[in-house]
Amino acid sequence: MAETYTPPVYGTGAKATIQRIGGHLAGMIMPNIGAFIAWGLITALFIPTGWLPNAALAAMVDPIIKMLLPILIAYTGGRMVHGQRGAVVGAVAAMGVIVGSDIPMFLGAMIIGPLTALILKYVDKFTEDRTKSGFEMLVDNFTAGIVGAVMAIAGVWAIGPIVRVVTTAAGNAVEWLIVNNLLPIASVLIEPAKVLFLNNAVNHGVLGPLGVAESVKHGKSILFMLESNPGPGLGLLIAFLLFGPRPLRPSTPAAMIIHFFGGIHEIYFPYVLMKPRLILGVIAGGAAGVFTFMITGAGLVATPSPGSIFAYIAVTPKGGWLGVIAGIVVATAVSFAVSSLLLGFGRGEKAEEAVADAPEPLADRIEETHESGQNDRETQTQPVAKEA
Numbered sequence: 001m002a003e004t005y006t007p008p009v010y011g012t013g014a015k016a017t018i019q020r021i022g023g024h025l026a027g028m029i030m031p032n033i034g035a036f037i038a039w040g041l042i043t044a045l046f047i048p049t050g051w052l053p054n055a056a057l058a059a060m061v062d063p064i065i066k067m068l069l070p071i072l073i074a075y076t077g078g079r080m081v082h083g084q085r086g087a088v089v090g091a092v093a094a095m096g097v098i099v100g101s102d103i104p105m106f107l108g109a110m111i112i113g114p115l116t117a118l119i120l121k122y123v124d125k126f127t128e129d130r131t132k133s134g135f136e137m138l139v140d141n142f143t144a145g146i147v148g149a150v151m152a153i154a155g156v157w158a159i160g161p162i163v164r165v166v167t168t169a170a171g172n173a174v175e176w177l178i179v180n181n182l183l184p185i186a187s188v189l190i191e192p193a194k195v196l197f198l199n200n201a202v203n204h205g206v207l208g209p210l211g212v213a214e215s216v217k218h219g220k221s222i223l224f225m226l227e228s229n230p231g232p233g234l235g236l237l238i239a240f241l242l243f244g245p246r247p248l249r250p251s252t253p254a255a256m257i258i259h260f261f262g263g264i265h266e267i268y269f270p271y272v273l274m275k276p277r278l279i280l281g282v283i284a285g286g287a288a289g290v291f292t293f294m295i296t297g298a299g300l301v302a303t304p305s306p307g308s309i310f311a312y313i314a315v316t317p318k319g320g321w322l323g324v325i326a327g328i329v330v331a332t333a334v335s336f337a338v339s340s341l342l343l344g345f346g347r348g349e350k351a352e353e354a355v356a357d358a359p360e361p362l363a364d365r366i367e368e369t370h371e372s373g374q375n376d377r378e379t380q381t382q383p384v385a386k387e388a
Contacts, residue, residue: 028077028110029270030248035072037254039064040264043306050306070094070105074113085124085144086117092148096155101164106197108155108163116151123147166198175206178223183294187286190227192279195272199265203227208303220299220317225290225324228307231331232285233268234260236278238332239339240271243346248274263306277342285335292330298323 029036042064043050046057071094078090090113097108123143131139177186193202211223234256241252248271255267272278293299298320304311309328316324 024077024080024114025110025273027080028073028113029273031076032069032072033251033267033270035064035069036264036267036270037258039069040258040262040267043262043264047306065104067098070098070109073106074109074116077110077113078117081114081117082121082124085140086114086120089116089120089144089148089151090114092116093151093155096152097160097163098155100156100160103164104197105160105163107166108159111163112151112155112159116147119151120144120147172206175210178207178210183222183226184287184290186226187283187290191232191282191286194227194265195269195279195282197266197269199227203303211300211303215299215301218299220301220320222290222293222299224300224303224315225293225298225312225327226286228263228265228304228312229286229289229328229331230260230263230265230307230309230312231289231328232282232335233265235285235332235335235337236271236281236339237268239278239281239336239343243340243343244271244275261308261310263304263308263311265307275343278339281335281339281342284338285331285333288334289327289331292327293323296323296326298327300324 074094079087214221
């Protein structure tokens with residue numbers, strides 16, 4: 001079973017720093033990918049617009065996305081920093097950002113989980129040599145409880161509001177681009193916001209209301225397709241399937257099905273977080289899709305929810321199939337091409353495999369041969385004693 005999901009990053013430059021941050025973010029998400037798939041299946045099947053609508057089973061959707069998944073993320077992030085104790089306090093602190101907001105707090109969980117574990121780590125270091133023998137368990141339990149409670153309160157009063165400000169700022173920036181007719185450029189903000197799990201806030205908080213107003217006037221709106229286009233994510237996943245790290249390639253077919261047919265875009269976000277440079281691929285795909293929608297005059301009559309190909313077909317106005325499908329296809333192709341280029345078309349993976357498959361005895365023989373030759377040269381240079 002894989003314990004690490006990103007290769008170690010060496011160096012101190014800006015690129016290494018970004019890769020290291022992305023690796024930590026992916027490390028909090030990838031171990032929980034099974035929970036994301038479970039939520040995606042439940043959502044795609046049982047919500048009112050799903051394949052098998054069922055109100056009783058659909059009641060699980062909101063608690064999983066708003067509570068279970070953020071808690072799992074914070075738990076995993078805390079464990080990465082300070083083991084089991086860090087995991088527990090990270091999960092407790094996550095409740096603060098969860099109850100303090102009405103949107104899924106993935107970003108807040110990614111912040112407060114590791115931060116709480118780090119604080120506890122320093123507290124443990126401080127109390128370790130100052131605790132008398134026999135009181136270790138008492139001190140450990142109370143320090144963990146105090147740190148977890150304080151950080152949960154901080155989540156309600158500080159971290160949660162900060163994340164909401166970031167969400168609002170992203171939404172306002174997208175709205176400004178829309179008002180100024182710079183729709184393709186909107187992908188520069190929309191796609192990174194999606195990867196940070198702000199997709200619902202951007203789509204339903206900004207694009208949805210604006211799209212409804214435009215749809216009332218014109219019978220359709222392109223705004224419904226800016227965030228919900230499944231093409232960029234599909235192109236990224238195809239590139240990842242063909243050229244991504246080999247241990248993770250088997251997970252991509254299921255992710256592709258859930259993303260494209262189920263409309264659960266969150267399933268591909270961890271793949272971008274694992275290799276942050278791939279954000280350029282989905283940005284390019286999103287911008288190309290929006291441009292195609294614009295020149296073909298495409299639009300939808302309502303928000304496709306979830307953003308699957310089936311939902312797109314269901315809300316496409318009569319006679320608008322060509323433009324909608326063309327935008328999805330173009331977005332997929334561009335995202336795939338750019339993402340494949342950024343992955344080096346698998347050359348990095350092949351190089352790593354060649355190094356890993358190289359027989360160790362060969363390296364040992366080379367080293368032994370080098371040492372033997374060096375010894376022979378030393379022997380030849382030693383003066384020979386003359387016989388009496």
